[in-house]
Amino acid sequence: MKKTLALILALLMLLSLCACGAGSKGSDTAAATESIQEAPAAEAPAEAAGNGYGGLASYSSSYAADAEYAEAEEQDGSGETGTGEINPDKIIYSGEAEVETRDFDDSIAKLMEMLEQYGGWIESSSLSGANYYSISRGNSGNRSASYTLRIPSQHFETVMNSLSDIGNVPYTYTYSENVTAQYYDTQARLTAYETQEARLLEMMEKAETVSDVIAIEEKLTELRYQIESLQSSLNNWDRQVSYSSLYVTVDEVGEYTPQPQQSYLQELWQALTGAFKDLGRFFKNFLVFLVSAIPTIIVLVVLFFIFRPIYRKVKARRKARKAGRSGEEKQDK
Secondary structure, eight states: OHHHHHHHHHHHHHHHHHHHHHHHHHHHHHHHHHHHHHHHHHHHHHHHHHSSOOTTHHHHHHHHHHHHHHHHHHHHOSOBOTTSOBOOOOEEEEEEEEEEESSHHHHHHHHHHHHHHTTOEEEEEEEEEOOHHHHHTTOOOOEEEEEEEEEEGGGHHHHHHHGGGSSEEEEEEEEEEEOHHHHHHHHHHHHHHHHHHHHHHHHHHHOOSHHHHHHHHHHHHHHHHHHHHHHHHHHHHHHHHHEEEEEEEEEEOSSOOOOSOOOHHHHHHHHHHHHHHHHHHHHHHHHHHHHHHHHHHHHHHHHHHHHHHHHHHHHHHHHHHHHHHHHHHHHHO
16 A cells, blocks of 8 residues: 555656646747847847948938038028138129220230230130221221120229220229129038038948948939039139129220210210211212222123113114004004
8 A cells, every 4th residue: 555655656746847847848938939039129229220321311310410501501691600700702793895996906905915914814805897898888997806804803993994094985884793692502512412422431331231332322423413513603603703704895986985074065066076077978988989889880881882782773673573563454454
């Protein structure tokens, strides 16, 4: 009996030990499975932060921040730098002038000397004058020259005031365009884009996948286009601000345009004398036309006397034929 009880107790102990081992093994397996499922969620942020790229989220946020900075610069418009210094104004000066001269060659030479003295240069030029055919028809043979000059801005006003040294100046016009706000706004945007480009280049070095590299290259291409466009605008403004444009027309005349500071009687006298001068020029030009047309007139007169007898003979024959036909018709009746 005692042996039987001992055997039963031994079997119960063995079964309890097996059950405990199975339970601990099941709990370990569940714990391991749970840890594996939770591990990716915990490690995902660390991986995103450690690859130096993190998609393009970091680029988008930084780009938005710089865009806000550029917008703030545009709304400010005070022309002040970060250090409190005031940037110089950007003003484009241009002018037009008409010069009358009696000595055309001397005035052109003086204009070229003035241009060389103040460090300017010719952007475009044209020269016109009546040819022999126009002169022979009574037109004036006066010459005219037009120039588009680029003058250093610091000498622009001096050159405008010195035009009276080369001839009479009946017309001048100057105008200016202030591009200060546009200039510094463009400059601020250019700085923001260059900062973004530097960041993208750093991200390119840390990119690990091909898709990341392609995305960064696309953004770099867009930024480079914007940077070059803005830089081109700044360079164009710098050229226009540094060198003013001056459009000058030099006309060869016989009489200068009278000054407007005249009384009514003086204006009437000027009009009367001008009318007689114009009449004299008309007869002078008409005489030149007649002299130039003498060879043509002689040829026409000779042809007239040559063809006149022939014309008379042809006309007489036509009359004779017509008279003969009318006489035959009367006889038939």
